[in-house]
Amino acid sequence: MEQRLLKVALDTPLHTVFDYRWQPATPEEPMPAIGQLVVVPFGRREAVGVVVGHADQTDLQADKIKDVIAVRHQLPPMSAHWLALCGFAADYYQRPLGEVMLPGLPKNLRALTTVALDKALKALGRLVAPKKTKARRKTRADTEAITVEAVEPGPQAAPDPLQLGEAPPLNPAQQQAVDAIAGARGFAPLLLYGVTGSGKTEVYLQAAAAILRRAAEEVAPGNGEEQTDTADPGQPAPAPAQILVLVPEINLTPQLEGNIRARFPHLNVVALHSGLAEGERARNWLAAHLGQAHIVLGTRLAILSSLPSLKLIVIDEEHDPSYKQQEGLRYSARDLAVWRAHQLGIPVVLGSATPSLETWHHAQAGRYRRLELRQRAAQQAVLPTVKVIDMERDKPVDGLTAGLIAAVRKRLEQGEQSLLFLNRRGYAPVLACDACGWISNCMRCDAFMVVHRPERRLRCHHCSLELAIPRACPTCGNVDLQPLGRGTQRVEEGLQAIFPGARVLRIDADSTRLKGSAQSAFDSVHRGEVDILVGTQMVAKGHDFKKLTLVGVLNPDTALFSHDYRASERLFAQLMQVAGRAGRAGLSADGSSGEVLIQTRYPHHPLYQAVMRHDYDGFAGDLLEERRQAHFPPFMYQALLRAEARELDTALGFLKEAAALLDAPAITINEPIPMTLMRVANVERAQLLIECPSRPALQGFLKHWLAELRQLKTRARWSLEVDPVDI
DNA sequence: AGCACGCCGACT
């Protein structure tokens, strides 16, 4: 019997694919290929799905099967590799296939009409062509300037589209890294381990250049001659190779995007992240899918994009927590990148000054090759001096010790910039009544409402409930309510009082709520219009402030005693990262290197001691040993079953039932426990941790267990997270 | 998840 049925993946939480009948509209219409997008009726509505298989029979009753409505023939089908990637992610994270495949597609491709899709396709056929001619014109001008002394190129010679912007010379360690990446054959996971400012970006750029160049030579051995016979003038030629560069947050790394575009002026570089407008996102996604884009620079979601000629994946700041999606399909873009590279047999570069312990462990075990950059690449730049200020001896006033104030004053006098880092936004984390003990609890969450003084509001950072700051205590009427502790707003206020003439700027989620305001804030720092910058982790990433020579860390101690065993790993990375902001451009006016001052009550804590020595190796070694002994990741694989309900007992009851359901050797099912933040927005939450030293054994168990769980009748909403990061 | 159907309370 002829194959007339299509297996279609749809974006629904149902763990199945759906069968549809296909009838050609005309006798010539070809059967939709696997990977093709189709429109199908689904329940009362219509939906776009992906064809994942062909069949000629089904168990379903014939009258239940509906016809495919339309086939998106104008789009080439998704590649077998992309389908395999989605299949892996669906299996691994225990989610339906359609939930992996479809939410990652731009909305314009999932629309029921093709208007936006056709517009984007048309724009790509047109937009890229003029861009190319423009680039060529520029090339010709460059060539003329250079060829005055060089050999005159033949009049017919086409300009080399791979001609690159000027690349600075590499130091030996960088050169070795580039050679290792570009020279890799087959799957090659490489850890590029180098402190901030050691020139990792240059390694990415030159390795990318080498790979693109080699691919171009393989495609056209005739030394840059164009294949004119097959080329369709309206359709740009596919890129000989594609490079995917992942960054944690694109808005915080505009410099990288600028560097890539400047280095590869003749290549098609596209961005993929959630901040793009729909039209642009669709165009960029299509440029990648059609093979037109040479370089895709994106956030974690870009790992699920279609890249038919992918030859290299780079993950910058691979340790960054934002590579883990924290809702829906809770995937790790870093882990999927490694899988993808493995499946394609290509190199994947994991870059970091403070690698995740998982990656470090792989490198130590020899599974990942370690490439090390020991020195800062800029000639005068040296590592900043890190010191601790003992808050027991130098008591802070308004959160600032005399030592830190003196250091800031010195930088002011030298006309240099200071950055004060504090991971707490708002004015004060809690408002309290001295008289009766009332504190500003959120009425919907187990959390305090944070004082926001400029807005004169109390805000819950978990459910975003807002109230005006009460004028008097709601329980006893006392008018003297005290803000306890301090956030960035209060530090900003304190600094203004201490340094009345200084220009203080606060950068945090509150001050940059408006679109584009973060960029303009950073620009004003770059222009030297700011003396003292106060900020949360937003300021720790990416930015290279030339005049910044002092970094003060106000009170990082809380992370030392967190119940989350990953807190110290994160704190170390954060301190190293923010420390890297100091003195990137070179020496301070007084001849010293950049300076980092950490205010703490525990100056002898091993974590701070390691930061002072810039000793990631030692710190990571100790931490890994602790993890080994405590049977924590990366020596243990975990999954977390979460449940939430209006009543805590409903959630706990479900988890207890789940825990009793199946037993398996080597699988540890812990006691269900209420979550640290038990109640959010009036929903009670609890969780159950499952552990196993073998990843395949855990995977096998989860598959059966979840099938059973789906049979349970419960009022609790539940979800499973594989490889959880926040426990 | 959507989006239906379905069966009980307060409104014009």
Add this chain to the structure above:
DNA sequence: GTCGGCGTGCTC
């Protein structure tokens, strides 16, 4: 008499 609450059930 209708609007609408969200419980239950289905989607090829």
